[in-house]
Amino acid sequence: MLTKNMTVTEMSDSGKGLALIANLSAVDHDGDTYAPGAFAWKEQWAPLLTAHDRWGMPFGKARVYEEGDAAYAELHLNLDTAAGRDWHAALKFDLATGKSVQEWSYGYDVLDADLQFRGLEKIRMLKKLDIHEVSTVVRGAGQGTGTVSMKARNAALKEGRFDGLLGELGTMAEVLKGDPGLLSATGRKQLGDIHAAMGAALVLPPETGAEEKAAVNNAVAAELQRISRRHLKQA
Template sequence: MMSIKSMTIKAMDESGKGLAELATLSAVDNDGDTYESGAFGWKAGGEQWAMMMPAHDRRKMPFGKARVYEEGDTALAELHLNLNTEAGREWHQALLFDFATGSPIQEWSYGYNVIDMDYRVSGSSRVRVLKKLDIDEVSPVLRGAGVGTRTIAIKGAELKHVRFDGLITELGIMASAIDADPSVASASGLKQLREIHDAIGRVFGGDDAAADEQAAKAARSADSEHATFIRFQSRAHLPQG
């Protein structure tokens, strides 16, 4: 039986290629699972391929493929949208639109079957150790199986001032909560904050002229006319007469 977990899109470019983070192997995730090294990379060549499907709907035509592999303590998926198909082009534009308009709301998850697993006791908790997973598909969904599954970076999307307003507000709330009780920040949350800190440092540490050119190129390439993800997502969730 296929199970589903959330994932985070790290990047996607104009050619339809991107990168997603599936899991930190040594961490215990939101479902109470942890991973053995090789859980994702146990097949020949240390990688496996999965189809990209809209909202886990197998009745729809796949709009791309994902190469799943491990790098150090992280499981990653290299995304390839098929821009030679209408579905691939529409999803590409829909993702760019989602990132460029307001706060990104698109969430993601991946489907998998457990090939091998075990349990271990950690304190008073019983943790499932996933040893071998067969990744079945990667999907943009209305709501992911976990938290933090929004598209967080698509190269070529225009940056809007309204996005910064919301981001600053959310970071302010987060900072106040951590100041009041540092224990509210999980290990994965602290890791994400470090990544945000490093990303901001790269922005301010880069060459201004190059940054301006990249921003101009991003603005030219963004197309906010194609919100077709609404059509794909809503159709899959309408009651069937």
């Protein structure tokens, strides 16, 4: 069994959340990337374990799925168990006290893969993964992974988390202002699809305040920018 990581950044009182476990088109620290469908070839649920201990009592479960260019684990901590309550308290403390240090990992078997080259770099394209479990760990191998939310999916997005991406969005906007043709046709189509999907998912109730609306708008813009950068043609 192999493992890769994801990092928890928020925890709700109900113990539910959404963790980003893989950016499919990125190359991680192990030199791996993913084909669409690598996680979604079947419905996958996995137990939540401590340090990949298969003999220990699970403290919850996770549903693994893909959406766009990412794979996610929908986490459900079992707060009816002592282990679930203990991990819930430990994670809330970790997130509320200084910089978060607790990481997560998922265990898997490779059912289908091949080797490819990107320029001079040899990478492994993972095409079909069987997810065994999701665990709390010290450090894992994933590239750019992290929990998107450990709250309800319609919870307010925090503007500060996207400061870096917003800065990059400004850079991309300046580049495209000079030459809009730098964005490929594939990039434009993907951005259109993502814009529509995210717009539908992020419709806010009428009573939403102006500050919260601004935070959501900034978050959407930042995520679109992050994805679109992969489609900027190299000079």
